[in-house]
Amino acid sequence: MGEFVKVAKTSDIPAGTVKSFVVENEVIAIFNLNNNYYALKDQCSHMELPLSDGILEDDIIVCAYHGAEFDIKTGDVLCMPAVEPVESFEVKVEDEQIYVSID
Ligand code: FES
Secondary structure (H helix, E strand, O other), rough: OOEEEEEEEEOOOOOOOEEEEEOOOEEEEEEOOOEEEEEOOOOOOOOOHHHHHHHHEOOOEEOOOOOOEEEOOOEEEEEEOOOOOOEEOOOOEEEEOOOOOOO
């Protein structure tokens, strides 16, 4: 079980958007889906480019570079050309602060 690290305020990430943060040497994309927050490693498993540059379509992030798709809740890959999932992180919100669990 990882340790929760404070990353951002909820107001930093408007609903329907994604932002990138550096947390304990990891670059993490945090998604706001209807004011529920999810975190993935900010690196597409295809060519390691930032997922946070992509387009958020409900609970799917579409990579800006070659169109791979991932489930933002799990990191599961949904569409080629990526074939591997991306790492997902547990998120909690307390007092309008977003925390991510890092191993
Ligand atoms: S880097 Fe994401 S689809 Fe190629």
